[in-house]
Amino acid sequence: MQRVEAEIKRLVDECGYDEVTRLFNMLSGGKRLRAKLILKIAQESKDAALLAAIVELIHAASLLHDDVIDEADTRRGKPSVNATEGSKTAVMLGDILYSKGFTELVGFDKAVAQTIAASVTALSKGEMMDVKMAEDFNADEQKYLDMLYLKTATLIEAAARAAALLVDKDADAHALYGRNLGLSFQIIDDILDITSDEATLGKPAMNDFVEGKCTLPYIYLYHALNDAEKERLVAAHGKKIDADESAWIRQKMDENKTIEKSFALAQKLSAQAQEAVAEDVELVGILDTMIKRSY
Amino acid sequence: MQRVEAEIKRLVDECGYDEVTRLFNMLSGGKRLRAKLILKIAQESKDAALLAAIVELIHAASLLHDDVIDEADTRRGKPSVNATEGSKTAVMLGDILYSKGFTELVGFDKAVAQTIAASVTALSKGEMMDVKMAEDFNADEQKYLDMLYLKTATLIEAAARAAALLVDKDADAHALYGRNLGLSFQIIDDILDITSDEATLGKPAMNDFVEGKCTLPYIYLYHALNDAEKERLVAAHGKKIDADESAWIRQKMDENKTIEKSFALAQKLSAQAQEAVAEDVELVGILDTMIKRSY
Numbered sequence: 001m002q003r004v005e006a007e008i009k010r011l012v013d014e015c016g017y018d019e020v021t022r023l024f025n026m027l028s029g030g031k032r033l034r035a036k037l038i039l040k041i042a043q044e045s046k047d048a049a050l051l052a053a054i055v056e057l058i059h060a061a062s063l064l065h066d067d068v069i070d071e072a073d074t075r076r077g078k079p080s081v082n083a084t085e086g087s088k089t090a091v092m093l094g095d096i097l098y099s100k101g102f103t104e105l106v107g108f109d110k111a112v113a114q115t116i117a118a119s120v121t122a123l124s125k126g127e128m129m130d131v132k133m134a135e136d137f138n139a140d141e142q143k144y145l146d147m148l149y150l151k152t153a154t155l156i157e158a159a160a161r162a163a164a165l166l167v168d169k170d171a172d173a174h175a176l177y178g179r180n181l182g183l184s185f186q187i188i189d190d191i192l193d194i195t196s197d198e199a200t201l202g203k204p205a206m207n208d209f210v211e212g213k214c215t216l217p218y219i220y221l222y223h224a225l226n227d228a229e230k231e232r233l234v235a236a237h238g239k240k241i242d243a244d245e246s247a248w249i250r251q252k253m254d255e256n257k258t259i260e261k262s263f264a265l266a267q268k269l270s271a272q273a274q275e276a277v278a279e280d281v282e283l284v285g286i287l288d289t290m291i292k293r294s295y
Numbered sequence: 296m297q298r299v300e301a302e303i304k305r306l307v308d309e310c311g312y313d314e315v316t317r318l319f320n321m322l323s324g325g326k327r328l329r330a331k332l333i334l335k336i337a338q339e340s341k342d343a344a345l346l347a348a349i350v351e352l353i354h355a356a357s358l359l360h361d362d363v364i365d366e367a368d369t370r371r372g373k374p375s376v377n378a379t380e381g382s383k384t385a386v387m388l389g390d391i392l393y394s395k396g397f398t399e400l401v402g403f404d405k406a407v408a409q410t411i412a413a414s415v416t417a418l419s420k421g422e423m424m425d426v427k428m429a430e431d432f433n434a435d436e437q438k439y440l441d442m443l444y445l446k447t448a449t450l451i452e453a454a455a456r457a458a459a460l461l462v463d464k465d466a467d468a469h470a471l472y473g474r475n476l477g478l479s480f481q482i483i484d485d486i487l488d489i490t491s492d493e494a495t496l497g498k499p500a501m502n503d504f505v506e507g508k509c510t511l512p513y514i515y516l517y518h519a520l521n522d523a524e525k526e527r528l529v530a531a532h533g534k535k536i537d538a539d540e541s542a543w544i545r546q547k548m549d550e551n552k553t554i555e556k557s558f559a560l561a562q563k564l565s566a567q568a569q570e571a572v573a574e575d576v577e578l579v580g581i582l583d584t585m586i587k588r589s590y
Contacts (some may be wrong), residue, residue, distance in 0.1 A: 017420050019427065069383045088364045090388055094422040095360060098390075099415035102397040102534060106408040113401040120394035125312050128387040132314065 004035045007053035009278065016099055023093050030075040032045025034059055034159045037181075040161035040282055041174055048166060051108065054167060055159050056115065057101040062123055062155070064094035069131060070211070077202060112162045119158030134212030137237045139222045144214065145183070153182030157239065173276040177283060180273035184266040185290055190215035191262055194253070206246050212238035220247070220258035267291060299330045302348035310395055314566075315457055318380065318388050322326025323371040323374060330456045331353055335577055336458035336469055343461060346403065350411065350454050352396040355419055357387035357450070364422060365506070372497065407457045414453030426587065429507030432532045434517045437507065440478070448477030468571040472578060475568035479561040484555055485510035488546070501541050507533035515553035516544070562586060 012024045035052035042048040066072070068087045074080055082090040100118070105113045129147040134222040138144060160178025164171045193201065193208045194217055201207070208215050214222075214237065222233055229252065236245050253259055270287045277283045307319045323497045331345035337343040361367070362375040369375055375388070377385040400408045424442040433439060455473025459466045486498065488503045489512055496502070503510050509517075509532065517528055524547065531540050548554055565582045572578045 015416060018296055019423060021418070050395060057516060062390075065386055066395065068386055075491060079499075087382070088564060089423075091360055091363060092426070095393075095419035096416060096423065098393060098414060099419055102394075102400075103409065105397075106401065106405055106412050110401055113399065117394060117398035117401055121310060121398055123392055124387060124390035124394055125310060125315070128384075129390065131387070147496075239409060262533035266559065 001032065001035065003040065004032070004039065004052045004056070005029075007049050008056055010256040011053055011057060011100055011104060012097075015096055017096075017255070020093065020096055023081065023089065023096070025061075026078075026081065026084070027064075028075050028078050029056075034156060036177065037156065037286075038150060038159050038163040040280075040286075041160060041169065042166040044161075045166040048106065048163065050104065051112070051159075051162060051166065053114075054101045054104050055155065055162075057097045058116070058120060059155060060128075061094040061097035063100065064090045064097070066127060068094075074202065086206055097111040098212070108162075109165070110285050115162045115165070116155075117157045119154040122150045122154040123152075124195065125196065126152070126154070127265060130213070133214075134238065137234045138214045141216070143218050144219055148180065148183060148186055150188040153179050155186075156182035176275045176276045180269040180276075181287060181290070184273070184287070187216060187269070188268040188291065191259055191266075194250070194259065197257055206241065206249070209237065209249075210240060216262040217253055217258040218249075220261050221253055221256055224256040224258065225252065296327065296333065298344040299327070299334065299347045299351070300324075302344050303351055306348055306352060306395055306399060307392075308570060309425070309572070311587040313387065313390055313393075316377065316523070318384065319355075319392070321373075322359075324351075324576045325371050327351060329451060330372065332451065332473065332581075333454050333458040335575075335581075336455060336464065337461040338462040340458075342403065343397065343458065344359045345463065346407070346411075347454075347458060349396045349449065350457075352392045353411070354450060356389040356392035356396065357395070357415070357422075358383045359392070361422060363389075364426060367384065367475060369497065398535075400466055403457075404460070407460050410460070411450075414449040417445045417449040418447075421447070427510070431531065432517070433509045434514055438515050438556050439511065439514055440465045442472065443478060443481055446480040448474050451477035451480075471571045472477055475564040475571075476585070479564040479568070479582070482511060482557055483586065486512065486554055486561075489554065491546070501536065501544070504532060504544075505535060511557040512548055512553040513518050513544075513555050516548055519551040519553065520547065535536045 014019055015021075034055045038052040038055060039048055044053070044280050058109070063075060066088045067075055068082045071082075073083045074078050080090070081093060091152065104119060105116055126147055128150070130151050133147060135144070140270075147230055157179035160181075161171050161175035164170075164174035190208060193215070194206055196205060198204050211220055218233070222230060225233060233249065233252075241249075268289050274284045274287055307316055307325070310316075327347075329350045333347040333350060334343055337346070340549040348408065355454035358370060359376055362370055363377045363385045366377075367375050368378045376388060396416075400411055421444070425446050428438070428442060452470050454557060455476075456466050456470035458464075485503060488510070489501055491500060493499050501506070504513055513528070517525060528547075530546065531544065537543075563588050564583055569579045569582055
């Protein structure tokens with residue numbers, strides 16, 4: 001990962017504007033999940049570190065714009081760039097990182113470059129769907145999963161596929177692995193938003209629902225409720241909810257085991273991912289750790 | 296140009312999200328200067344229309360984000376997307392168009408793709424410099440021209456260079472042409488902001504200066520003034536100015552011929568551009584029309 005960090009630094013410095021370097025250095029690097037995945041899959045390729053750096057720049061750009069769109073004040077436990085430097089700066093920095101990433105991508109084989117580039121269109125589209133869907137209560141599981149795939153799984157899927165292409169491994173198997181890793185990661189994130197306490201989350205529990213996001217436990221709950229209860233759930237959607245209401249939702253979720261059902265889907269997706277790359281112990285291990293994670 | 300419009304429509308539809316098509320159709324296509332330039336230079340290439348469509352998508356994306364950053368209410372005489380649909384939607388639509396443009400770009404030769412992609416990093420950097428520079432009175436001509444080059448000339452330069460590469464014409468000569476076309480176009484735009492009336496501009500005259508943008512006539516003026524006058528000019532920068540103050544600035548500009556001096560630079564850059572592509576009557580003609588334009 002040191003080589004990846006060095007490549008990231010080089011690319012940012014190559015933008016040739018000290019303001020960009022200063023702003024970029026304010027960002028928390030995060031877990032570098034996508035970079036680690038690329039290195040694991042394509043470690044024998046001399047281009048793996050550069051590809052990993054490009055994907056991390058693109059990911060950083062997408063988070064900068066996400067935080068503007070979601071008006072998020074924090075990111076990875078630090079104040080977000082839009083909170084400290086303003087939305088405009090976050091938009092501009094995101095544009096610079098996106099285009100620098102794309103520029104470097106052009107040096108790769110067309111199949112690799114196309115895979116990563118197309119996933120960025122998909123993730124931007126997913127972001128737009130997420131915002132649109134938050135306007136109303138969405139009870140459609142497939143519509144939710146389609147959006148989740150675009151918004152949070154496509155870049156991981158593309159990273160895994162591109163890395164496999166670099167070293168002539170099975171591209172489809174690795175793409176499936178990346179896709180399901182991304183999906184199950186996000187489903188667990190959505191569950192933790194409900195089950196963790198405010199101290200662990202750094203924000204109130206059930207914040208997703210307050211922001212209008214109907215994640216799987218809410219979608220499953222909706223279909224398990226009677227008409228009057230459905231109405232009560234929909235009425236609570238997209239606004240601040242008091243303790244009574246959140247306790248009622250939580251109780252109904254427990255009665256109807258909607259969190260367990262959501263977790264079962266994450267496990268099923270994880271198992272499919274593990275099956276796709278069964279011969280690779282390390283990739284299988286990543287999913288084990290992920291599925292067991294708690295904050 | 297019909298083929299370009301058809302390609303643009305195809306690329307937007309390929310994003311596969313009706314909300315994107317709906318929003319894109321709200322945009323005014325503008326003059327399609329970059330597309331026309333590509334077609335003129337590379338008309339015999341079968342890829343010219345696609346390249347032109349890609350560059351127009353990228354240009355549209357950059358304008359969407361520009362308007363968010365400048366909080367502009369109108370664009371090409373129509374309400375801007377950020378004004379009617381909100382800043383978030385404008386950011387997301389811009390991201391989708393950028394990434395779709397980049398994805399299609401990957402199909403071109405590396406030199407062509409790299410040229411266009413790198414210019415987007417440059418223009419995003421230019422946008423950030425423009426915003427930063429508007430915070431204070433900037434009296435540095437070179438610094439202003441460097442920013443102008445990045446913000447408004449690089450994509451035109453890249454379009455001309457890439458088109459020349461498509462048909463094996465002199466890439467450097469065409470790049471110089473595009474660069475100077477972009478620069479002189481913008482310098483004349485900056486002059487018109489001072490010399491045109493509100494009815495013609497659709498906004499008050501001297502709006503640039505009110506927004507903090509010290510264009511060439513102001514920079515030249517600063518250096519021509521005595522210390523007390525300099526102070527008065529700097530004091531008026533970046534805020535609403537009353538009729539007395541704007542009349543004084545205009546009178547001082549006339550006395551010191553700073554508009555003429557700015558226009559002379561635009562003419563000089565145009566002449567260099569015409570010289571670079573002297574054998575191409577049509578390209579020479581574009582500049583003649585442009586330098587004589589009035590609103």
